[in-house]
Each structure stands twice: as C-alpha cells, then as structure tokens.
Amino acid sequence: MPKELCHGICYREALKSLDWGTETVYAIGHKAPDTDTVTSAIAYATLMQKLGFSVEARIAGKANNETKCAATLFGFDLPPILEDASGKTLILVDHSETCQAVSGAKDARILQIIDHHGLGDIMESKRIFAKVFPVGSTCTIIYTCFQEFDVEISKSVARVLLAGILSGTKNLKKKTTTELDRVVYKALTEQINLSDKNLEMVYSEMEKAAKNFDGMTDEEIFNSDAKDYVINGHKFRLGSLHFDDKKSIDDFLHRMLAVMPKVLQDSANEMIFCNVSCHKHSYILYFNEQAQKIAEAAYGKSKKAGIIYVDHRLNRKVDIIPAFTQALLL
Numbered sequence: 001m002p003k004e005l006c007h008g009i010c011y012r013e014a015l016k017s018l019d020w021g022t023e024t025v026y027a028i029g030h031k032a033p034d035t036d037t038v039t040s041a042i043a044y045a046t047l048m049q050k051l052g053f054s055v056e057a058r059i060a061g062k063a064n065n066e067t068k069c070a071a072t073l074f075g076f077d078l079p080p081i082l083e084d085a086s087g088k089t090l091i092l093v094d095h096s097e098t099c100q101a102v103s104g105a106k107d108a109r110i111l112q113i114i115d116h117h118g119l120g121d122i123m124e125s126k127r128i129f130a131k132v133f134p135v136g137s138t139c140t141i142i143y144t145c146f147q148e149f150d151v152e153i154s155k156s157v158a159r160v161l162l163a164g165i166l167s168g169t170k171n172l173k174k175k176t177t178t179e180l181d182r183v184v185y186k187a188l189t190e191q192i193n194l195s196d197k198n199l200e201m202v203y204s205e206m207e208k209a210a211k212n213f214d215g216m217t218d219e220e221i222f223n224s225d226a227k228d229y230v231i232n233g234h235k236f237r238l239g240s241l242h243f244d245d246k247k248s249i250d251d252f253l254h255r256m257l258a259v260m261p262k263v264l265q266d267s268a269n270e271m272i273f274c275n276v277s278c279h280k281h282s283y284i285l286y287f288n289e290q291a292q293k294i295a296e297a298a299y300g301k302s303k304k305a306g307i308i309y310v311d312h313r314l315n316r317k318v319d320i321i322p323a324f325t326q327a328l329l330l
C-alpha cells in the first residue's frame with residue numbers, strides 16, 4: 001500500500017467520524033500549565049481549525065514566568081483561562097489524568113488525547129482519537145500530527161512548537177528527549193532560521209524566567225509545577241522545582257517544607273512531595289508519616305526530617321512516578 005494512503009485524507013476522514021457536537025471544542029493542557037502544555041494547545045487548536053473544526057485553545061490556570069517569556073520571544077498570544085469545563089467538549093493535550101485536568105473535566109466530554117505521559121484514567125464511552133507517544137515534548141507529537149493530516153506548518157506555528165520543545169526537553173538535555181524530538185527540533189529551527197547561537201540565547205532567557213520566583217509567595221512557588229496523581233487508590237501531589245543556588249539551597253528546601261502542610265490541606269490529597277533538583281542531584285521533600293514511608297521506600301532513609309538527598313538528578317515522569325508506584329504497591 002502506498003504510504004500516502006495512511007496519511008492526509010484518510011486521517012482527516014477518521015477525525016470526521018468523531019462526535020464534534022455543535023459548540024466550540026477546547027484544546028487544553030494540564031493545571032499548573034507549563035510551556036509545552038500551553039504551546040501544544042495553541043498548535044493543536046490551529047491544526048484542527050485548518051481541518052475545518054471549531055476548536056480554540058484554552059489554559060487551565062495562570063501561565064508561569066517561563067511561558068510568558070516564551071510568548072514574548074516567539075511572538076504568540078497566551079490563550080484565555082478556562083475556569084470550568086463542565087458540559088464542554090475537550091481535546092486534552094500533554095496529560096490524560098482527570099486529577100491533572102482543568103476543573104470540571106470529569107463532567108466534560110473528551111474528544112481527543114494527545115500526550116507523552118503514561119495513559120491516565122480518562123474514561124470516555126464515545127469514540128476517541130488518542131495519540132500517546134513516549135517522546136520528550138507533546139509539541140513533537142503535534143508536529144507529526146501536522147504531517148499525518150498533511151497540513152503545512154506555518155512559520156508562526158513553527159515558532160510555537162519550537163518553544164514547547166525547547167521547554168519540554170530543556171533544550172534537548174532532558175533524559176526523556178528522543179531522536180524524534182531532535183529531528184523535529186532541527187526541522188523547526190531551520191524553518192524559522194534560528195541559528196544555534198540565537199537558540200542558546202533564547203533558551204537561556206526562558207531558563208532565567210523559569211527560575212525567577214520574584215513576586216511569588218512560597219505557596220505559589222511550590223505549586224508552579226506541581227501535579228496530582230492517583231496511584232493504587234492513593235492521592236498525592238508531587239511538585240517539581242529547580243534551584244541552582246547552592247549557597248541558599250538549605251534555606252529554600254526549608255521554605256518549601258514549611259508550606260507543604262498548607263498546600264496538602266488545600267488540595268484533596270493524602271500525601272505531598274516535592275522533587276527539588278540542584279545541579280546534578282535532587283532532594284525529595286515529603287510531608288506526613290504516610291509520605292515518609294513511600295519516599296523512604298523509594299529513596300532510602302532521610303538524614304534530615306522531611307528531606308531525602310539523592311546523589312543524581314531525578315525526573316518526575318521517568319524516575320519518581322515509577323519508584324513511588326512500586327512503593328505504593330508494597
């Protein structure tokens with residue numbers, strides 16, 4: 001069979017068989033939105049519009065400093081916030097867990113899922129289009145969707161996708177980065193004529209913005225990249241922060257520990273953790289006895305209350321979630 005037959009028109013036909021309803025469909029990423037989640041929503045909504053569907057991008061909360069910086073550097077507008085998704089039809093990008101989705105998502109209809117995490121708990125009885133691919137960035141998957149649907153990528157979409165890949169893969173340095181991310185990254189940088197030197201500059205601006213906590217309360221800092229999980233019936237929040245100032249790391253860890261009881265209380269979880277990476281190592285912070293058990297089962301006894309030092313850098317998706325899952329099954 002000729003390769004083209006599996007692409008273009010045939011893919012478009014499959015989309016038409018979904019129940020699109022009569023109202024605007026929202027492409028939306030997870031709560032505590034990061035750059036990959038925001039840019040995925042924008043790029044995928046654009047793709048669906050090009051295919052003739054009424055889809056708009058939304059975000060599930062305030063954009064963080066890195067995303068605001070990327071929007072300025074790459075020239076795109078941030079989508080409006082969707083406060084409540086009850087009764088709406090959604091395309092979920094960059095997540096597939098109800099507990100990470102926009103408020104009201106459990107009373108919404110899920111039409112599509114485009115994600116690079118593990119397959120979550122979203123249940124949908126109607127027909128669904130889902131693409132879950134283990135790459136470094138959801139924007140990489142969306143690039144392949146443009147190809148599959150045979151839609152040309154405009155310069156403005158190329159800029160949006162590149163911003164997502166830069167952030168999602170930490171400029172190709174994160175360990176979840178795959179060859180596919182690299183190939184797509186290269187194609188996009190060539191398309192928008194960005195030299196390696198300029199790319200480095202752009203990425204270092206984004207990095208600076210990501211580490212800029214100015215004007216944020218400790219609680220906002222903790223929640224800026226926190227995700228909720230339900231594993232084996234246990235609900236927990238796991239924050240993820242980068243802090244490279246060795247001199248004040250202890251102070252920073254204790255500030256985060258101090259807000260964790262309140263963050264736990266305000267969220268519907270049983271336990272709370274945070275992964276703070278500092279240069280080439282990580283600190284796992286935990287709060288409450290149950291959390292201590294899980295954290296210590298995964299990473300060994302803590303020498304200081306609430307803190308476990310790990311001599312290498314941990315990734316939330318690749319390292320911690322599998323280790324916690326195993327500990328929770330014990």
Ligand SMILES: [Mn+2]
Pocket residue numbers: 030034036037094
């Ligand atoms: Mn994300």
